[in-house]
Amino acid sequence: MVYRYESDEDAFLEYPERGPAPVGPVAATPPPAGPSPSRFPTPSLPPARATRPALEDARAPAPAPPAPVPAPPREPTPVPQPAPPAPQPQPVPAATARPTVPVPASPAFRTTDLPDRSRNRRAGRRGGGRVWQALIGGAAVLLLLSLTGLAVAALLDERADTPPTSAQTPPATVPESGPPSRSDLDSRDTDQATLTAKELFPGKQLVVTDGRPAYRVLKTQASADCAVAATGEIADLLVRLGCNQVVRGTLRSPDGDHLLTAGLFNLTDLASAQRVRDRIRPLLDDRQGRFRGLSAGEGTEAVEKAAARVGWQVRGHYLAFCVVTRADGERIPTDDAGAREIMYDLIELHLNRTVLDHRAAGGTAGQPTGGPSEDSTGQHGTDD
Template identity: 45%
Template sequence: MVVLLGVCGLTSYFLVADERKGRDARAAGGPAAAQPRDITSQAVDPAPLTVEEVFPTADLVINPKEPPYQVLKTEVAPDCAGAAGGGIAELLGGAGCTQVVRATLRSPSGEYLLTAGIFNLVDEAAAGRVHEGIKPLVAEESGRFQGMVAGAGTEPVVHSSGQVGWHFRGHFLAYAVIAKATGDEIDPGDQHARQILYDVIELHLRGTVLERRATVADGEAGPAAATQPGS
């Protein structure tokens, strides 16, 4: 069973996280001379995501005063259905999903495992529809995000009950599924699990990775203007 945290847009979690506005500010700041870039569709933002863009290092630092998240395994794949199941896979296919970049990580304390990433959809409207359509599927257990095994001891991220979160920005959908490393069930009120979802989805994937894609500093071409890599 997947525990639904009321995470559609992470709305309920924002009520908890409002007390940590200083942490939001770390991810929200961009280059002083940055200009906005349109990321509302693949037509205007055609460059595919890369592992180097989404998970550039083996250590993912969210708070410099705390230990990093360990990136155990990364993957970029054109088959979005491989990272989701049931109705969510169908939603992604209908939204023109062309790729997913994901990673399996270990939390700073070592107590949690999570698989997180970004789906690349055709446009912002499609991303919004997927975002809204996921909650009932998860609640009814008719769709799920798939965890990714990253070696011995990481099986709980695939097989155990967990919590999920997702949010969109532009034509991208960021998500994470989290489980305890022991395989034990996560309590629905577990604040550590909620913090991890917020750290990875809101601060890293949306607030850092997609923020960079949505801005361009003076004199930089940025990913939207880059030559697409070969397959």
């Protein structure tokens, strides 16, 4: 059975471990001898070991009876003797008193041995508060550490970006020689090398595409006078816009039916080349000038005098052109597929993709080019 204590006084009283619980209040001293004043009979229990105070009372010697009062001496006259005092009742020793039900001694319980709910609740509140304080303190410490880390990282980045003043400037390194740098063909300032006839027509045979028959090179020419390759207003326009060189060659088609003159005009820059390109068609339509073919001797006069089909294209500060005639001097019809194929072979495949691409890849300037700056081809037939 569990006993609960309501105050500190009750904590030091002794309670039985077993046996029936007392019905009424427990007396602080043992009941007096004699019949029990309780209305409930005393339970007949086997005698148990008496407590230490009872044993000490039983072992103590009984008190001595009082000494009798001596009788007075007899006088001659008989004097009636007083009646002897009644013997006082001797106190009954505790051992002879009616024994009460002995209660086995049990160790005293203290309040510290039992849980205190109110104290536990207060301790729980204090413990919970301490936990929250610890959590808040830890979060504050983490926040402070993160801010400190950010500040340190920003400081390190700033130091890394700002080189120390005492650091020595590394010596300039000279780049190793490698393949020729690319050239910007948009201006003569970045493409200063002059054209040569060997650059445009390196041999007597000109193979435009592998596996196809070659064109036969009959004559080549490089001149600083651009007017030798044009007539009328076209020649004046070329000179006025800064043309300082023309390189051309006369060839015979693989089938032998056509003669052609193709080459490059070297102008100042891309803008001047585009202005020439835009003015050629109106001048041809108004018969105010034409491109002139280069005669290569007997049997090639038709390329210089006969009616021709003409094509041109701008790449950087160069104007590529091609004049195609029939070898027999007859007029070329507008639907002549052979003339169109010849102009494509010489202007696009040879002059643009072979000659000017090679110049752009190995020119004197170091700026790369993004390819042809202009790609427009015109065709026109003229009668002489």
